[in-house]
Amino acid sequence: MMSQSGNKNILETTIVEGYNSDRERKLLQWGENNGVKTRLEIAYVKGAGRGAIATEDLKVGDTALEIPTSLIIVEELVQADMYHALEKFEGISSETMLLLWSMKERHNGDSQFKIYFDTLPEEFHTGLSFGIDAMMVLDGTLLLDEITAAKEHLRAQYDDLFPALCEDHPDIFPPELYTWEHFLWACELWYSNSMKIKFPDGKLRTCLIPIAGFLNHSLDPHVVHYGRVDSATNTLKFRLSRPCNAGQECCLSYGNFSSSHLITFYGFVPQGDNLYDVIPLDIDAAQDDFTEGSSISNWTTHMVRATWLSHNRNIFYYGLPSPFLDCLRRARSPMPHTKDLLPENLKNEIEILEDLRAICDDMMDNLGDADLDDRKNTNWDVKLAIKFKDIQRSIVSSVLTSCYCGLKLVKDELSKCLAEDTPGSKQI
Template sequence: MAAEADTGKLGAGGETLAVHLPPLSEEDPLHQDKKRILERRNLSCLFHIPISSSAVETLKLLDQMVQAARVVHMDKLELYFAGDNDIGPFSARNETESLNLLFKTMNKLRLTSNAVVKEVLQMLKDEIVVRLRSVGKTDGEQMISETQNHDAEDSLLKWGEHHGVKSKLQIAFFQGAGRGMVASENIGMEDTALEIPESLIISEEILCQTEVFLALKDFHNITSETMLLLWSMRERYNLTSKFKQYFETLPANFNTGLSFGIDALAALEGTLLFDEIMQAKQHLHQQYDDLFPLLCTNFPEIFRKDICTWDNFLWACELWYSNSMMVVLSSGKLATCLVPVAGLLNHSVSPHILNYGRVDEATKSLKFPLSRPCDAGEQCFLSYGKHPGSHLVTFYGFLPRGDNPYDVIHLDLDTSVDEEDATAQSVSTSQTTHMVRGTWLSRSGGFPTYGLPQPLLTHLRAALSCDLDESTTEADMKEIDRMVLETLLSIFIPMLEELPEPEESERETANWDVKLALDYKDLQRRIISSIVTSCTSALENV
């Protein structure tokens, strides 16, 4: 990261502080899109702050720096949904990354600054922290803690501490979410909330020391990932295991979408999540059938039939799906790992911890530093990744609280236009994938987007009017928009009709899996309903 503290003269403005943000990476596949946005909004990665500026003027410059940092951190989805005049915030994650970048930049600048400049930088840092504290405060993440016996979890922490784990977190239980971790003290920006020795990380390097690996390394091309899964299935019952304390604190059932029963699947029928879960289940059943009873026959002492059951295999699969992390080990290898203790951290769309994927070469430990402050008693959240609700239900068994910007509905539109009929579809068509999400996430509810994504509307407008040009009248534009909105309604009204609201009594008496399935359908209904409402409202004003 380039961060320099240059002081000099800028015209008649007196002494100035030059703040250099990292430039856009040429290797970023979104480089050109981000560059275009920065240019359109007259932003750059270099800012000059007059030292004599008032606090108000300095904070206005901070606003511009934040806007530039937001663009630097935009992902493909955020670029798609950002309107032409949308300056953000684009998502809680993007905001946290952007403010965190600025905080680190100011910290580096202070190392080479004089006392006067340090005062300016400190004011900027303080404001950045205030803004970071506001991220996630309104998204419903404040869960209610419950009083429960967690002796087993406390034993896990003691076991971890005995093996070198350092933690500023403690275990708590939360309504509707189960276990989680809260700060045992105020944890500031960039402070390490949790530190796990590499020796406790369950990875392929540990696998190579086991009899499972020695037996299977040359057997039927079984991958190391599958070996780790099989090792976990056995190690759960190994009374002399180094990781005995860890396995004893794992739940008997993970309750992910992979464990959905018939009633829950029936509730999901007609949704994409139904297809996703069924495909995943079929894959796992096929994998199990390929392994057993073959392994029990060839290695009866290692793979006992009473342990190698479908239920135990599914449990191990769910363990790795819901608890594994991608970690760069000290060897430099990127590996899928289980990280004891860290697996207790819950996911949030407004996480405190974003960057945690590399073992520190000096300390040989995996550190979890905060990207935004976490006060004592506050639940500390991790990011599991940029996942939609369907993925989180299938492989983790929950829907996140708050608005998840990655909950989108993809549309495959076959919309090339015949030259003789602007409203007809050509025989030689090109298929383009577009998407929608809840229109409540949009900051533009009126013309020209009506809360809908600009790329989708541009695509449909072009498809429905090949001769659209500068001579197109306002009346023609309104007619085109009317056709676009009616086209969208023709797509989404049938989708909404396929998602009737369940009887409240059905939800109250349902099992956990049916309730989760109904919650997912509620989310889909809410998204689709918002599209229908926006289109209907827009038609009334076209």
């Protein structure tokens, strides 16, 4: 049986030798010349692109990286003319303004951030750039819906602004820089590299942070709290919550995200068991009707985590979330349920576990056979789509295992109950 332990998600990093990191070194040097303090160097890490490696043993509380606010890319950089042209668009956010600024600044040879822009990839491999083959692999999954909705939202946003801005202000928005492809590149940049930071004026700003942008995500990160500028030094400090030895990759937590979110907006799935991964369960409308009006009758109650993340596998729990089980119980019988070992309760438990088993069997069928997914000679996006389906299969499979174990437990208990001469109710 798998269990969630902190150590399980601590993974070894493989540094790829021979990678030319001139541009990254140049950025680091530029940072240090401008007040950055760092105990990290940049290397190419297997499976994650560039990463930040500790140059010395770092303990809890040590600052791995310190960036002056003057090097942080924030909304105040948007030039007045661009700002005024955009102001007319009702509801346009400062994030969108900054995104449009970055599309142009990227090509500005005189930019104060040229060295930073030079380190950015020509292409981001996030879910937003998935091709048709990857989308076909995802048919019937929640990830397909998430990517489609995100892309539709971005396309609508782009169509609201362009070509109008290019026609009205070709000097500020040169058409060749403001294509849909360039817009998508900037969206991917901001989704995968920005951080939300609180400044001493109390304002939360979405920023790009040169050098800090090399820190990869981990399910067991070294740096967790990094969201606030230190007003005494006017710097952003990345302090360790977990030690990191010299030569190890120092990782952040990007947030509590599911694999589908990480694929859509960052283009990767983390190694290890992700506590925030879920499967959507397709519960019949008829069953839903029973829960109408109750506080748990929404779709989110039908998201179930892998049961290996849960400890209580006893009768009435089975390693599954209690609100979800309650929803299934109410679907079977609207009467209030107790957790007494009575034959009627146990019979009800058998029915709900059978319901869940049937739903999961259907889901497994819909996910298809893992062996049919051709893993060789496939593009990055198809590989990622296949990986996502593997994760979904393993979660469904863990729920199925819980169902089978639960059914055995309940059936054994029911036999014991029925065999007893004087039926009683044992409270657990």
